[in-house]
Amino acid sequence: MNIGLFGGTFDPIHRGHLALARAARERCSLSRVLFVPANVPPHKQSQPLSSFVHRYAMIVLATSQDKEFVPSLLEAPEDFKAARSRKEKSRPTVPNYTIDTVKLLRRSFKKADRLFMLIGIDAFADIAKWHQADALFRECEFVVAARPGFSLADVANALPVSLRPRPEVTRPFQNQAATGDLVLSGVTIHLLEEVYQNISSTAIRQAVTAGKPLTRFVEPAVADYIKKMGLYKGR
Numbered sequence: 001m002n003i004g005l006f007g008g009t010f011d012p013i014h015r016g017h018l019a020l021a022r023a024a025r026e027r028c029s030l031s032r033v034l035f036v037p038a039n040v041p042p043h044k045q046s047q048p049l050s051s052f053v054h055r056y057a058m059i060v061l062a063t064s065q066d067k068e069f070v071p072s073l074l075e076a077p078e079d080f081k082a083a084r085s086r087k088e089k090s091r092p093t094v095p096n097y098t099i100d101t102v103k104l105l106r107r108s109f110k111k112a113d114r115l116f117m118l119i120g121i122d123a124f125a126d127i128a129k130w131h132q133a134d135a136l137f138r139e140c141e142f143v144v145a146a147r148p149g150f151s152l153a154d155v156a157n158a159l160p161v162s163l164r165p166r167p168e169v170t171r172p173f174q175n176q177a178a179t180g181d182l183v184l185s186g187v188t189i190h191l192l193e194e195v196y197q198n199i200s201s202t203a204i205r206q207a208v209t210a211g212k213p214l215t216r217f218v219e220p221a222v223a224d225y226i227k228k229m230g231l232y233k234g235r
Contacts, residue, residue, distance in 0.1 A: 004033035042095030115140035147196035
């Protein structure tokens with residue numbers, strides 16, 4: 001099978017996330033896409049505003065109509081796994097490294113299964129800073145949602161130093177849009193066009209504070225959940 005892994009804080013999950021997942025499913029013939037909310041994301045300066053419980057619940061609601069989309073507890077805190085009925089959970093200080101999640105997931109794979117990492121291009125721009133980033137490219141292919149302003153050279157230059165092409169190789173691609181497939185030694189990247197949606201968690205929180213409708217940003221069930229639970233007020 002072809003399996004997608006979509007990690008992030010999902011604080012909250014929004015229509016841009018779902019659009020990326022659907023485009024990746026179509027492009028790479030994914031049998032399923034695992035949505036993996038991080039408990040303690042190591043690559044972000046600030047931590048999630050909502051607890052893991054709320055973020056996971058919103059993923060369940062947002063993906064309920066797509067049978068290939070699977071909410072995952074791969075990075076859930078241990079106390080949540082042990083007692084899901086509690087409303088609030090303590091957060092361990094140990095960060096969730098993507099390479100550890102990937103290796104854990106691969107234990108359940110068959111030899112012929114392929115793993116695809118779903119990611120937006122803004123996050124991919126910092127991929128070289130990730131823990132054991134070069135190992136990630138050995139374990140999976142990447143599906144990157146491109147957006148205007150990024151070139152094919154930008155994508156190649158974002159790679160870890162050990163995998164990055166020489167400057168004279170990428171220079172001709174500085175004016176070429178980030179489209180198609182980028183296949184290098186030890187690297188396979190599938191670039192998605194026309195998927196980018198100008199939606200941010202910050203915009204959603206601002207809409208909550210202003211009392212504006214959220215359905216342009218998130219699924220109706222997620223909008224209802226945010227309102228019912230009083231999430232993001234004053235944030």
